[in-house]
Amino acid sequence: MNNLFKKYFALTDRGASDLVRASLASFLVYIVNMLPAILLMILFNELVLGNVKNNIFYIGFSVLVLVIMYILLRVEYNTLYNSTYKESANLRLDIADTLSKLPLSYFSKHNLSDLSQTIMADVAAIEHAISHAMAKTIGFFMFFPLISILLLIGNIKLGLAVILPIIIAFLLIVWSKKIQLRENIKYYTKLRDNSDSFQEAIELQQEIKSFGLAKEIKENLYKKMEEGEKIHLKAEFTAVVPLLFSGLVVQIAFAIVILVGTGLFLKGEINVLYLIGYILASIKIKEGVDGVSQNIAELYYIDAMINRIKEIRSTKVQKGEDKEISNYDIELKDVSFAYNEDTAVLKNVSFTANQNEVTALVGMSGCGKTSILRLISRLYDYDGGKIKIGGVDIKEISTKSLFEKISIVFQDVTLFNTSIAENIRIGKKTATDKEVKEAARLANCEEFINQLPEGYDTVIGENGATLSGGERQRLSIARAFLKNAPIIILDEIAASLDVDNEKKIQESLNHLIKNKTVIIISHRLKSVENADKIVIIDNGEVEAFGKHEELMYSSSIYNNLVEKAKLAEVFKY
Template sequence: MINYLKNRFQLSDSGASEIIRAIVSGAFLAISNMIPMIIIMVFTKGLLEGGLPSLQTFVILICGGALVMFVLYYVNYNDTYTVVYSEAKTLRINLAEKLKELPLSFFSKHDMSDLAQAIMKDITDIEHALSHAIPKFYSNLIAFVLISILLLVWNVPLGLSIIIPTILSFAFLYLSKSIQIRETNKYFVKLRENAEKFQQAIELQQEIKSYRLEEATRKDVAASIEDSEKIHIRAEFAQAIPVTLSGFIVRSMLGVTIFVGSILYANDGVTLLYLLGYILASSRISEAILDIQMNFAEMLYIDSRVKNIQSINETAIQSGESAEIRDTAIEFKDVTFAYDDNHVINGVSFTAPAGKVTALVGPSGGGKTTALRLASRLYDYDQGEIRIDGRDMKNIATEDLFKKISIVFQDVTLFNTTVLENIRIGRPDASDEEVKEAARLANCDEFVLKLPNGYETMIGENGGKLSGGERQRLSIARAILKNSPIILLDEISAALDIENEKRIQDSLNSLIKGRTVIIISHRMKSIENADTIVVLKDGLVEAAGNHQELLDRSTTYREMIDKSRLTDAFTY
C-alpha cells in the first residue's frame, strides 16, 4: 500500500505512511458516524416494545457516542491536515532538489513557467487532494465495505438494495474515467500554454512596443483566454455529468431500500425495527458514497499534476562519484550531441591542455557554445567521451567538477539582490573585501560606486537596472572571485566598449596564468596568441593548431581572419 501511494501520488516514504494512518483513522471515523443511527435504533426498539430505556442510559449512550466521535475526529484531523501540510513542504523541497541535479538540457526543453507551476500550483492541488480527497476516498470506501458485509449478514435482500445501486454508480463513474482524464489533461495543457503566453507578453514588452505589436499581442492573449474558457467548461462538464448521474443512482438507493423493505415487511420477511434500521443506514451510506464520488473526481483532476511531477522525478540525474581533480586537461574524444533531433556536435575530438589557453572559433552555429557547455557538464553528451584527470566526466560528481570550473557565458544571469551578493555567488564564504577586490579586477568599481547604495544597491530582476556591459563585468567578477583552475569564457567582451575591453583583457591575462582556459570569441585579434585554436564548423573539427599553423591549413580560419580585418576597418 505504501509503494502504491508513493507511485500513484509521488509521495515520500513518510508521507505515504502518514496517509495510511489518515485512511485508517478516517475509516474508524466513518464507521463511528453510524453511532447516532444506533442510538436511534435503541430508542425505537424501546418505543416499539413498550419499554423505553432510562434517561441515564440515553445520557450515557449520547455522551459516550459523542466522545468517541470527537476523539476519532481529532485523531483523523491531526493525521490528515497537520501531516499533509508537512508532506507538501517535503514534496516541494524534494522537487527543488531534483531540479538542482538535472542537466541544463532539461531546462532548455521546458518552459520556466511550467517548472514554477509544478513546484507551486501542481503541488498545491495535490496538497488539497491529500487533505480533502485521497484519505476520505479510501477511508469511506473501507468503511462502506465493512458496513456492507454486516448489512448482508443481517439481511441479504435489504443489504443488496443498498449495495447494488452503489456498485452501479461506481461502475458508471469508472467507465467515464478516461473521458474525465482526457478533458482535464487538455485544460491542464492549456493552462501551461497561457502561463507561457503571459510570461512572454510581460518579458518582451520592449520588442512589443518597439514593433507596435500591442494589438496583436492583446488579441493573441485574449484568444488564448477564450480557448481556455471553452476547454475549462468542457472539462467541468466531463466531470460534472458523470458525477451527477452517478449521484442520481446513489440517491435512488433510499427508494430501492424502502421498496424492497416494504415487500419484505408485508410478507413478514423483516421486522419494522430492522426495516427502519436499513432505511437509516441507506440514508447515511448514500451521503458517504456521494463523498466518495466527489473525492474520486478530484483524484482524476490531479492526475495530470501528478504525472507532470512524476515525469520530473523520473528524469535521469547527472550522477557520478566524488573525486579530487588534479590534472585539469580536458579531452574531447569523438563526442556527439544533439538538441532533440538537431545534431550540433558530430564526432568532435580535441584536447585543451592543462595550464594552457584553448580558443574555439568558427562560423555561427558551428557548435562552439555547445562544446563549452559540454566541457562544463551543464549538458551531458550523447556519445563519445570528455575526459578530465584521466576519467570520463560523466563518472565525476557534478559538485566536485563545478568546484574546479568558473564559467562566464555571453548570456549573463543575475539575481534580484545587491551587487555584493551577486558577485559573492562565485564564492559564498568570501569576505566583503575579497568580493570588492574581484569587482575591481573586473573593472566594476567604475559603475558600482556611482550606484545609489554602491555595492549594497539592488540591481533588479536579472540585473535589469544595469547595462549589458555592466552585467557582463559582474559575471566576470564572479569568475575571478571563484578562482578556479579551469576557466570557460564565451564571448565575454561582446557587450564591452573598447576601453573596458582593454581593461578586462588585462585582468584576464593575470587571471588565466597557469590555468586551463577554453575561450570563444568572434574577435579574432583576441585569440591569436592562444596556445591552441580549434576551428569548429558544422559540428566538426576542421583543424586545430596555433595561429600560424591554421593560416596555412584552414580555409575557414583564413576567411575569418580576413573578415575580422575588414570589420575592424569598417566605418559608417
C-alpha cells in the first residue's frame, strides 16, 4: 500500500506511510461516526419495545464513543496535519535533491519560474490535498464497501435504496474525471505560462524601459491574465457541474430511502427500528459523500501537479562514482552533442588537452566552443563518442568528484546574494579569511572591495546586482583561484575586463596554471597566441589544431579570424 500511494501521489517514503496511517484512522473515524446512530437505534428500541436499560449503559456507551472518537481524531489529526507539514518539507527537499542531480540539459528545456513553482506552489497544493482530501477519500472508500455489505445483509431492498444512488453519484464524478483533468491541465499550463511572462517582464525591465516596450508588455500581460481567467472559470465549471449532479443524486437517495422504507414498514416487511436505522445510516453516509465529492475534485485538481513531480523524478539523473584520477589529460574522441535532438551542435570532435599545457578553443561565434567546455565539465552529458580524463570516461565519474577537480570561469557570471567573502569562499568552503583575501588579490579584486562600505562583508545583491560587469567577473576568477583545481576552464574571462585588469589577471593566471590542464576560450586572439595548442572549431567540427605558427600556414579559418581581429583593432564607431 505504501508503494502504491508513493507512486500514485508522488510522495516520499515517509509521506506514503503517514498517508496509510491517516487513511486507516479516517476509515475508523467513519465507522465510529456510525456509533451515535446505533445508540439512537437502541434508544428507539427501548421506546418502542419498552426494553429499558439503565442510565449507566447510556452514559458508559456515550463515554466510550467519545473516548474512541477522541483517540482516533487525534491519530488522524497528528498523521494528517503534523506529518503533512513534514511531508511537504521532505517533498520539497526531495525535489530539490533530484534537481541537483539532473544535467543542465533539463534546465535548458524547463524555465526556472516553472521549477520554482513546482517546488513551492505545487507542493503547497499537494500539502493541502494530503491534509484535507487524500486520507479522508481513501478512508471513505474503505468504509463504503463495509457499510454497504452490512446494509444489504440487514435488508436487501433498503440497502440497495441507500447504496445505489451513492454509486451513481460516484460514477458521475468518475465519468467527469477526463474532462476535469483536461481543463485543469489547461489552467495549470496557462498559470505557468503567465507566471513565466511576469518573471520575464520583471527581469527584463532594463530592456523594456530602454526600448519603450512598457505599454506593449503591460497589454500583453493583461491579455494573458484574461485568457487565464477564462480557462480558470471553465475549469471550475467542469468541476462544479458533476459535483452538483452527484449532490442532487445523493439528496434524492435520502428521499428514496424514506419512500422505500415507509412502504416496507407499511407492508410489515420491516419494523420501525429498521426504518429509523437505515434513515440514520443514509444521513451519515450522505455527510461522508458530500465531503468526499469535494475531496475528489481537489485530487483531480492536483493531478497535473503530481504528474509534474513524477516527470522530474523520472528524468535520467547523471550517474558515476567517486574516482581517483592519476593524470588530468583530457581526451575528446569523436564527440557529438545536441541540445535539441534535431540540431547537432558538435560533430565528431576529437582533440586532447594535455596536463601542463594551455589549450585554446577558437572559432566563430556559435561554433560550439562553450558547448565543448560544458561537456568536459559534465554540465551536459555528451551524446556520442567519448570524453576521458586521465583515461577514465567522465560518465563514470560522479559529477561531485568531477566538479572538485575543475575550476570554471564562465562568461555568464553567477553570484549569490550574500557577502563578497562568501561569494569567493564558494571556491573552497573551508578557506580561511587569509586565503579568501589572497585569491581576491590575485584576481585584482582588492581595490574595489576595499572601497565598498563593508569591504569583504558587503552583501552584493541578487547575482551581484550592485557590482559592475568587470567586478563580477573578477570575483568569479577569485573563486577559481581559491579552488585551485587541477583542471582550469576559462570561457571568455576577458569579455568584461579592461586592458589593465586583464593584464594583471593574466600574470596571476600564469602562476596558477602551472602543472594544470587549462582550456581557454578567448575572442581576443592575441591572448591565446602563446597557447600550447589552439583548436579551431568550425560549425561544431574540429577544422585544425596546432600552435599559432603552424595554424597560420595550415588553417584558412584561423588566418581569417586573425585577419578579422586585426581589422577589429582599427575599427572606429
